[in-house]
Amino acid sequence: MSIKKILLVLVIVATVIALPLINRSVFGVDGKEVEVATIAQRVISPSILASGFLAHEEEVLLSSEIIGKVAALYVEEGDRVKKDQLVLQVDDKNLLAGLEQSEAAVRLNTIDIERQEVRIDNMRRQYERTKSLYERDMVGDEEFETIANQLALAEIDLKSSRERLLQAKAQLEQVLDQLSKTQIVSPLDGVITSLDIKVGETAIASSTNIPGSSLMTIANPESIYVEVLVDEADVANVALGQRAEIVAIAYPDQPMEGVVRYIANTAKVEQGRQGLTFTVKIDITDPGGVVLRPGMSSRAEIFTRQDQEVAAVPIQAILFEEDRSELRSEYFIFINDGGVARKTRVEVGLSDDEYQELTTTIDRDVEIVVGPNRELRHLLDGDRLDATRLEYSAPTSE
Amino acid sequence: MSETEVSGKSPVPAEQSPVSLAINVLTAPSAAFSVIKEKPTSLFPLAVVILSTLLVTGWYFTVLDFDWYIDDTLSQLSDRSEAELEEIREGMEFLSPNNMRWITLVTSGLSLMMIYLIQASYLSLTAALRGDEIRFKQWWALVAWSNLPAVLLALSMAVNILLNPSGQISIVDLNGLSLLALGMETADPSINRILATVNLPTIWTLVLLVIGYRLWLQAGLARSVSIIFTPYLLIYGVWTFFAVS
Numbered sequence: 246m247s248i249k250k251i252l253l254v255l256v257i258v259a260t261v262i263a264l265p266l267i268n269r270s271v272f273g274v275d276g277k278e279v280e281v282a283t284i285a286q287r288v289i290s291p292s293i294l295a296s297g298f299l300a301h302e303e304e305v306l307l308s309s310e311i312i313g314k315v316a317a318l319y320v321e322e323g324d325r326v327k328k329d330q331l332v333l334q335v336d337d338k339n340l341l342a343g344l345e346q347s348e349a350a351v352r353l354n355t356i357d358i359e360r361q362e363v364r365i366d367n368m369r370r371q372y373e374r375t376k377s378l379y380e381r382d383m384v385g386d387e388e389f390e391t392i393a394n395q396l397a398l399a400e401i402d403l404k405s406s407r408e409r410l411l412q413a414k415a416q417l418e419q420v421l422d423q424l425s426k427t428q429i430v431s432p433l434d435g436v437i438t439s440l441d442i443k444v445g446e447t448a449i450a451s452s453t454n455i456p457g458s459s460l461m462t463i464a465n466p467e468s469i470y471v472e473v474l475v476d477e478a479d480v481a482n483v484a485l486g487q488r489a490e491i492v493a494i495a496y497p498d499q500p501m502e503g504v505v506r507y508i509a510n511t512a513k514v515e516q517g518r519q520g521l522t523f524t525v526k527i528d529i530t531d532p533g534g535v536v537l538r539p540g541m542s543s544r545a546e547i548f549t550r551q552d553q554e555v556a557a558v559p560i561q562a563i564l565f566e567e568d569r570s571e572l573r574s575e576y577f578i579f580i581n582d583g584g585v586a587r588k589t590r591v592e593v594g595l596s597d598d599e600y601q602e603l604t605t606t607i608d609r610d611v612e613i614v615v616g617p618n619r620e621l622r623h624l625l626d627g628d629r630l631d632a633t634r635l636e637y638s639a640p641t642s643e
Numbered sequence: 644m645s646e647t648e649v650s651g652k653s654p655v656p657a658e659q660s661p662v663s664l665a666i667n668v669l670t671a672p673s674a675a676f677s678v679i680k681e682k683p684t685s686l687f688p689l690a691v692v693i694l695s696t697l698l699v700t701g702w703y704f705t706v707l708d709f710d711w712y713i714d715d716t717l718s719q720l721s722d723r724s725e726a727e728l729e730e731i732r733e734g735m736e737f738l739s740p741n742n743m744r745w746i747t748l749v750t751s752g753l754s755l756m757m758i759y760l761i762q763a764s765y766l767s768l769t770a771a772l773r774g775d776e777i778r779f780k781q782w783w784a785l786v787a788w789s790n791l792p793a794v795l796l797a798l799s800m801a802v803n804i805l806l807n808p809s810g811q812i813s814i815v816d817l818n819g820l821s822l823l824a825l826g827m828e829t830a831d832p833s834i835n836r837i838l839a840t841v842n843l844p845t846i847w848t849l850v851l852l853v854i855g856y857r858l859w860l861q862a863g864l865a866r867s868v869s870i871i872f873t874p875y876l877l878i879y880g881v882w883t884f885f886a887v888s
Contacts (some may be wrong), residue, residue, distance in 0.1 A: 249670075250666050250667070250670040250671065251666065252668045253668055253669075254666050254669055254670060256794070257669065257795065258798065261795045261798050261799050261802070261819075262798065262799075262802050263798065264800075264819055264820065264823075264824075264825070265802050265803050265806055265819040266806075268824060268826070269806070270827060271826070273722065443824070537880065539875065619714045619718065621712065622710065622711075623708060623711040623714065624713065625809050625811070628809075
């Protein structure tokens with residue numbers, strides 16, 4: 246084999262090795278196409294999310310205190326009612342008969358007392374006359390004692406009759422009270438949100454959840470609010486008066502405005518949840534076009550800090566690295582150093598869905614790589630950049 | 644070069660070592676093909692090409708940034724919907740880099756053998772139609788030795804792997820000898836995709852096949868070129884037609 250051939254092969258191999266190097270020097274290395282922006286003052290609104298439902302603050306569940314057939318219903322579901330308005334009548338025929346009986350008993354006892362009083366008056370006069378004769382020895386001891394004894398017995402009978410009258414009056418009161426309970430009235434101004442009984446059905450005096458024990462639900466529509474369950478890890482950030490944005494599941498595109506009114510003191514494990522949660526009530530200040538109905542599933546975003554302007558960058562520009570073995574976690578950004586990516590460690594502050602506060606001081610003219618995410622994910626220190634400046638990231642205010 | 648000139652009176656070739664034969668295929672193909680026709684061995688070129696290709700491919704998947712690779716692959720599929728892309732991503736993430744490496748190695752090896760088989764069968768068929776009595780084993784040997792420049796492709800890939808230690812390089816960019824990598828980039832991405840598959844070692848292989856075919860069958864240059872290049876021109880012609888239309 247000639248040396249020439251070997252040299253030729255070596256030249257070919259050397260050319261193949263050199264070609265990529267020449268290619269790089271002639272055409273350069275393609276920079277990664279990234280978007281850059283400068284740091285800007287932005288409003289950061291950190292928030293927490295919680296889910297729950299709409300409920301009425303003023304809501305009563307009416308039930309009957311007596312057992313009886315429903316004689317009349319004066320309302321329908323959805324009707325507005327006033328406080329003390331009659332809404333339902335339980336059949337009172339038996340109670341009316343009892344009323345008559347009790348009233349008659351009172352009257353009979355009254356008459357009996359009157360008769361006894363007349364009789365006692367008469368006996369007192371007889372007693373006085375007999376006493377006068379007895380003092381003058383015109384009647385004997387026996388006759389005088391008999392008259393005195395009869396007067397004392399008559400007075401005891403009168404006392405007894407008066408007690409019977411009181412007893413009859415008490416029975417009358419009892420019947421009147423029972424009778425009053427046949428008329429169910431609304432305890433508040435509101436709307437019938439649920440009507441659970443019909444005319445002819447039997448209202449049952451019971452606290453158990455059996456048919457007939459619940460008559461209707463009346464709620465004040467003005468008192469509707471959102472009740473959400475806030476995770477115990479987040480509750481420390483929630484305070485009364487904080488602004489909230491509420492979205493009812495039925496109206497996903499119509500957020501409502503609200504204000505935190507109540508935070509529960511005690512955490513509970515709610516059904517269907519594993520962790521401890523605190524009940525938080527949010528008043529709806531602006532329902533917008535949403536037709537509020539109690540029970541609607543809702544989601545609330547509670548803004549835990551009032552709107553403030555801070556130095557911030559889009560959240561995707563912040564990269565997080567964690568080394569659990571060294572208990573180290575750090576945040577980084579990439580800055581555009583003359584077309585080369587430079588990995589820079591930063592400290593971060595508040596964040597919302599779009600932006601993160603940078604507490605590390607960064608010059609306002611430094612370009613930070615903010616996207617696209619597919620490039621940012623794989624960007625390395627020293628990578629060449631083909632940067633496009635984003636205009637929207639200009640400061641919103643100075 | 645005198646070695647590449649075709650002569651009807653070939654001297655009886657002396658037996659050569661596989662390495663000498665390989666160097667001759669690259670530098671003096673006519674003399675080398677005369678030897679190969681008489682003694683059609685194919686183990687050495689097959690082993691060199693397949694092993695070098697598999698080694699470089701295996702190395703590539705060892706240093707590859709797999710997450711970047713998935714994103715880069717998906718970015719090529721701009722015509723797919725988000726749901727389809729997510730489905731493909733889940734499928735790719737299911738494959739670990741190790742599985743991907745083995746799948747690629749196996750398919751690369753099988754693909755090479757399949758291409759050799761098709762080329763040898765095609766040459767055997769065209770020769771048989773002409774009435775020439777050259778055995779399939781000889782055509783297989785010609786194809787195997789003619790594909791020896793593919794080693795240079797593996798070498799180029801290895802250089803590019805070394806130049807990109809981050810592992811963020813696509814298979815397309817790995818090929819430093821493609822017409823696309825050599826600066827023939829156009830404004831049309833479809834054409835660029837075609838240019839990325841045409842590389843210097845492949846052209847060299849076709850030229851070697853023309854020389855071998857012409858030498859073995861004593862055929863004219865035009866006929867040899869047309870026989871060897873026609874399938875490729877057809878494939879790339881149809882591809883280009885659909886790419887530009």
